[in-house]
Amino acid sequence: MTMSLLFTQLLNGLQLGVLLFLLAAGLTLVFGIMSFVNLAHGSLYMLGAYFAASAYAYTESFGLALLAGVGGCVVLGFLLERLAISRLYRRDHLDHVLTTFGMVLFFNELVRIVWGPQPYFLPVPAFLENTVDLLGISYPSYRFAIIVVGLLVAFGAHLLMHKTRLGMLIRAGAVNPAMVGALGVDIKLLNALLFALGAALAGLAGVMAAPILSIQSGMGEPVLITTLVVIVIGGIGSISGAFYAALIVGVADTLGRAFLPTLLREVASREVANAAGPALASMLVYVLMALVLAVRPQGLFPAGRS
């Protein structure tokens, strides 16, 4: 019984982990390659979910909703990059924080104006409503599908970065953007594409998380901050680091919330455990991050570049 519970929670952790990876992958590239602090990444996640919910309301098709969520975020990401963000690459991080903080306020209010203050819901697609049988444990198909899609995207991102010309240019741009520009590559377009790609992944994460969570203004911020923890643990600018760190954080967070209060009850009195358990569980990932930083400030899996 406990083993099956543990296994289920492990899968839940994995599911949270892949969602975090989708967010972290785009963000870590923008951080690492353009050295740009993007606090508005959570807003793209939120808007992806809203776009999908609207498209679903019109078409009743989850596929089209997914397309609207991801496509909308690509367009929005591209526009944001061209209109505002590209002007800030050469400025210091404080300007990045300021501008993207303003964007967060703006987008949170914008969705309240456009969609109203009440939360939206996106239903699980019909063919994923059931459960799947994994080694004798039944697990919701939809959550399992998230894990599969997340792993596929991770694999795709790896191929993109290491096997394609675009990935090669992105990696080259990370090392020396001026030189890549001098060799005749449109570095501006490359940056915009990279940003739009990150936005697409954030939108995808938003759409996939929407049936599990409620869609509301400000939903991007908690997940953004966890994503930042993932990036710090993984090492800024490293996609594979983001992948491993996302899984570590997702599993640690889920298992901590599920089992830490119970474990504490074994060693401490009920009152202490009830008070400290949830606090410790919600602090766990931050403690993990502080420990990683204290030992390895560059992160566990730093990007391999000079």
Next chain:
Amino acid sequence: MSHTVFKPATLVTLLVLAVLACVPLAAHLADQPFYLAFFARIMIYAIAASALNLALGYGGLVSLGHALFLGIGAYSVAIPAFHGIDNGWLHLLCCVVVCGVVGLVTGAVSLRTTGIGFIMITLAFAQMGYFVFVSLKQYGGDDGTTIAATSKFFGADLGQAGTVYWVALVLLVLVLWWMARLRVAPFGMVLRGARQNPRRINAIGLRSVRYQLAAYVLSAVLCGVAGMLLANLTGFASPSTMTWMISGDLIVMIVLGGIGTVFGPLLGALAFLGLEEVLKMVTEYWMAVFGLAIVLIGVLGKAGIAGLLDGLASRRPASAPAKRAAPAAVTISKPVGEQA
């Protein structure tokens, strides 16, 4: 120092302080106690922003987690008050010690990184504190807690709007004076030098990280004291004081007022909270307008109000603030050379 007295930003600040000193009487005569609380809030945020300016403006440490200390200050009133302790000195002791220790520990860990890493780590620490206080169910958890017994100093009750107003005003003047002194004191010079080029500061035999850590801790404690005043003013402490939105607001105030300047945080807090109040009257969706305004400030550059005022007077308007802003741009994104 005498030459700075005649700068426009200084004159405007003195004018603002003089007006602030008249507010209690005016609010009393007009029978509008709201304005007393409103301007007290502005002064408290000005103190908090000045505290952050010490780390951010002088030290170049972009902390996105200073709301943590504001919140700790608030809870160092709320938690003793919950247990029936209303001695203000104990509240203050509690605030200074906790903020100092938390600032020292988080600062020491955060300063192992620079640039983006530093921003994210301070943010994460603040979030950690937020979750700790959310899970303290006996002190109200998510909903926060009403402060039954506000801080008492020598029989004066900070829970009275008039008392907390005058305390905030006096403290604000002291803080501004201290910030003006500190800016040109050896400590401030080293700090500002470390912002521009930590490697050179290390090379002349001063460990820049130590100075930055000291600035961070001082800034944390002062921010905590502002939080104490805020809790007394509102009679309420809640984890929402610690959200990263508040940390962001503090940064916006500083940039709006003029980063690294002495009077910028006060002018910025005044402009920020004033604008917020005006926009709230005009539209329900004031946050959207406000957000756009912040984006524009970020994209268009950041001389700040203090810089603008000084620029109006001098013949080369952009030169003074540009000099201040440009080195920050270089250093914040540069890694610190660990070896001297």
